[in-house]
Amino acid sequence: MLTINNISKTFFPGTINEVKALRKVSLQIKEGSFTAIIGTNGSGKSTLLNAIAGTFIPDEGSIKIDGTEISRWPEYKRARMIGRVFQNPFAGSAADMTIAENIVMAMRRGQSRPLKIAVHKNIKAAIAEKVQMLKMGLEDRLDNPIGTLSGGQRQALTLLMATWLKPKLLLLDEHTAALDPKSAAKVAELTKIIIEQEKLTALMVTHSMQQAVDLPDRIVMMHRGQIVEDLRDEMKHRVRVPDLLETFNIIQKRELFDESVARLMKEQYI
Amino acid sequence: MNLVIGAFTIGLILSLLSLGMLISFKMIKFTDITVDGSITLGASLTAVLIATGWNPWLATLMAFFAGLLAGAITGVLHTKFKIQEILAGILMMTALYSINLRIMGRSNIPLLDTGSVSSQTEQLLTTISGGADKMNVFGWEVPVADMGALFSSLVLSLLLAIVLNYFLKTHFGTVLRATGNNPQMVRAQGVNNNTMVVFSLALSNGLVALSGAILAQYQGFADVQMGIGMMVWGLASIIIGEALVGKSSIGMTITGAILGTILFRLLIAIALRWGLNPNDLKLVTAVFVFLALVAPAMFKNLGKRLQKVRSHANNQ
Ligand SMILES: Nc1ncnc2c1ncn2[C@@H]1O[C@H](COP(=O)(O)OP(=O)(O)OP(=O)(O)O)[C@@H](O)[C@H]1O
Ligand SMILES: [Mg+2]
Numbered sequence: 219m220l221t222i223n224n225i226s227k228t229f230f231p232g233t234i235n236e237v238k239a240l241r242k243v244s245l246q247i248k249e250g251s252f253t254a255i256i257g258t259n260g261s262g263k264s265t266l267l268n269a270i271a272g273t274f275i276p277d278e279g280s281i282k283i284d285g286t287e288i289s290r291w292p293e294y295k296r297a298r299m300i301g302r303v304f305q306n307p308f309a310g311s312a313a314d315m316t317i318a319e320n321i322v323m324a325m326r327r328g329q330s331r332p333l334k335i336a337v338h339k340n341i342k343a344a345i346a347e348k349v350q351m352l353k354m355g356l357e358d359r360l361d362n363p364i365g366t367l368s369g370g371q372r373q374a375l376t377l378l379m380a381t382w383l384k385p386k387l388l389l390l391d392e393h394t395a396a397l398d399p400k401s402a403a404k405v406a407e408l409t410k411i412i413i414e415q416e417k418l419t420a421l422m423v424t425h426s427m428q429q430a431v432d433l434p435d436r437i438v439m440m441h442r443g444q445i446v447e448d449l450r451d452e453m454k455h456r457v458r459v460p461d462l463l464e465t466f467n468i469i470q471k472r473e474l475f476d477e478s479v480a481r482l483m484k485e486q487y488i
Numbered sequence: 489m490n491l492v493i494g495a496f497t498i499g500l501i502l503s504l505l506s507l508g509m510l511i512s513f514k515m516i517k518f519t520d521i522t523v524d525g526s527i528t529l530g531a532s533l534t535a536v537l538i539a540t541g542w543n544p545w546l547a548t549l550m551a552f553f554a555g556l557l558a559g560a561i562t563g564v565l566h567t568k569f570k571i572q573e574i575l576a577g578i579l580m581m582t583a584l585y586s587i588n589l590r591i592m593g594r595s596n597i598p599l600l601d602t603g604s605v606s607s608q609t610e611q612l613l614t615t616i617s618g619g620a621d622k623m624n625v626f627g628w629e630v631p632v633a634d635m636g637a638l639f640s641s642l643v644l645s646l647l648l649a650i651v652l653n654y655f656l657k658t659h660f661g662t663v664l665r666a667t668g669n670n671p672q673m674v675r676a677q678g679v680n681n682n683t684m685v686v687f688s689l690a691l692s693n694g695l696v697a698l699s700g701a702i703l704a705q706y707q708g709f710a711d712v713q714m715g716i717g718m719m720v721w722g723l724a725s726i727i728i729g730e731a732l733v734g735k736s737s738i739g740m741t742i743t744g745a746i747l748g749t750i751l752f753r754l755l756i757a758i759a760l761r762w763g764l765n766p767n768d769l770k771l772v773t774a775v776f777v778f779l780a781l782v783a784p785a786m787f788k789n790l791g792k793r794l795q796k797v798r799s800h801a802n803n804q
Contacts, residue, residue: 271676297678310676312669319662328678331659380676 219419220247220387225269225279225289239265240276241443247387247421252413254430255423256462257440258470263423264305266440267389270421272296283386298328301385303376303393310376313365317356317375320364321345324379348378352408370401374408381412388413390422394429406433427459437462441469489628493638495757499750500641501702502725506745507652508695509722512559514741515656516688517668521577521719522562523696525584526555528715530697532588535597535710544603548701555697556690558584563686581715588712595712604705605644610636637706644702648695649742656738664688696722717770724773725749727780 227240239262247253255263269276272293281289283299304310311320322336322345346357352374356367364372373393380388390409394402406426410433413420424430430437437457439447447465449457505527512520530551537547558580565576589595613632617623623632655661664684667674671681696718704710729748735741760766 294675312666336659336662
């Protein structure tokens with residue numbers, strides 16, 4: 219389904235601020251699988267998702283969806299295949315526009331936008347029916363600006379919008395991180411339901427070990443722009459939160475060790 | 489009465505400018521100064537074409553297309569060449585000043601005894617009033633020509649308002665409105681937000697040039713200076729319109745822009761009648777827009793301060 223081959227991305231190359239955010243990352247995602255990406259702050263998780271979504275063009279490497287090379291496509295063109303929910307609950311919808319108007323735009327993601335009235339009675343009924351499933355009472359507020367809703371409500375709607383037309387790939391970047399615990403749990407629950415119901419292929423960045431253990435069927439761990447662990451099938455089923463924390467510790471210790479050794483060497487030889 | 493009819497007519501003609509600016513300033517949130525140049529572009533092109541014997545309607549249509557092109561260039565300067573929006577508009581406006589001079593060949597072209605887009609309406613009214621050149625409106629004797637201009641600008645303004653209202657509610661129009669709101673979201677929905685910006689600026693300046701074309705025919709001349717300050721006047725009109733009817737729906741926003749423009753023209757006519765020096769008009773308008781822009785925030789602060797003072801008083 220998704221084949222990423224040796225992609226790299228360096229921000230501010232050749233300056234003191236140079237950041238190698240992705241270093242020859244390769245990853246294959248099977249159709250219908252749900253993968254979590256975990257890792258420390260700044261390890262390149264969002265950058266990986268952005269590279270797939272097309273926020274920027276990677277410096278090298280290829281990204282293929284169903285065999286089509288998309289790594290040079292602009293972001294809007296990739297949206298035909300990719301549904302997306304951002305960490306910022308306000309990023310996925312147009313605040314001043316109504317719930318119905320926002321959803322109607324998502325109902326034609328990647329398709330033509332004809333000169334026909336967008337929000338009419340029949341469409342509204344269809345929207346209300348599907349919005350009901352969120353159990354947030356939003357079906358009665360379809361004409362309210364989406365900006366008047368809470369972050370959790372907006373994120374739930376963004377999730378619904380991203381999956382309204384079945385995407386080949388669903389990208390979730392810490393989409394529950396900015397929510398209060400209750401809303402976060404609700405959105406996580408919805409995510410699971412929608413992904414299962416629609417049999418979606420999904421990639422989810424999360425900081426919640428619990429989410430990583432509970433929701434997906436594969437865990438990928440990133441560190442310093444590289445994939446350092448890949449737990450799937452049997453391994454994934456056995457893994458528990460403490461195991462993940464342990465792995466983190468090991469990786470960080472290894473690094474500490476590396477750095478202190480490097481310093482020692484410097485002191486001795488320079 | 490003539491004063492009022494004149495203000496109404498100019499208000500209706502300039503409401504096309506306000507509708508155009510509604511698209512750039514309110515829908516895609518682009519502060520576009522091209523307006524000052526494109527209204528003159530519309531006026532000068534139409535004036536030259538009519539003076540050389542073109543059909544006024546065709547000449548007006550050409551002005552619309554010229555405006556489309558000017559707006560599209562501003563859009564490309566901004567999206568493709570990454571020039572800041574204000575600067576992109578200034579560049580285009582400056583270029584248009586020379587272009588307008590080139591089109592006219594001098595700084596002013598009079599349109600005397602030539603046909604205009606309101607000629608047919610005037611003829612119709614003349615027939616109705618039995619060939620007289622004045623007609624009775626609510627007890628006032630009004631020149632038929634003035635009524636003709638009023639009617640035709642009214643019809644045109646209403647027609648465009650209806651079309652625009654429909655357009656903004658279509659699938660395409662909905663995405664256009666979202667572009668100013670959240671371009672990231674628009675991209676995530678598979679639409680090139682840059683294309684939307686170019687399109688919107690083109691449409692916006694097309695309407696502005698249309699307004700200029702009709703204004704030139706109404707006032708009987710095109711002048712290379714006539715666009716100066718027009719963008720701020722449009723802003724003032726939009727602000728007044730919002731205060732007047734709010735912005736609860738697209739229909740209301742459009743209605744507001746039209747009513748705001750007319751009211752603004754009436755206010756100007758009255759102020760001039762009361763002895764305001766015409767040279768001070770632009771200063772007064774600028775101060776007005778400044779106040780309208782900062783007033784909401786000031787009121788909020790004032791409210792907060794009052795609350796503080798009150799709670800202090802209560803505590804003592
Ligand atoms: N647009 C950008 N411009 C410059 N540097 C960037 C940009 N995006 C990311 N980076 C840098 O790349 C590195 C990886 O960032 P990224 O956002 O991918 O990390 P992350 O794993 O998502 O971290 P977090 O858990 O904090 O979200 C960081 O050092 C970050 O500062
Ligand atoms: Mg991140």
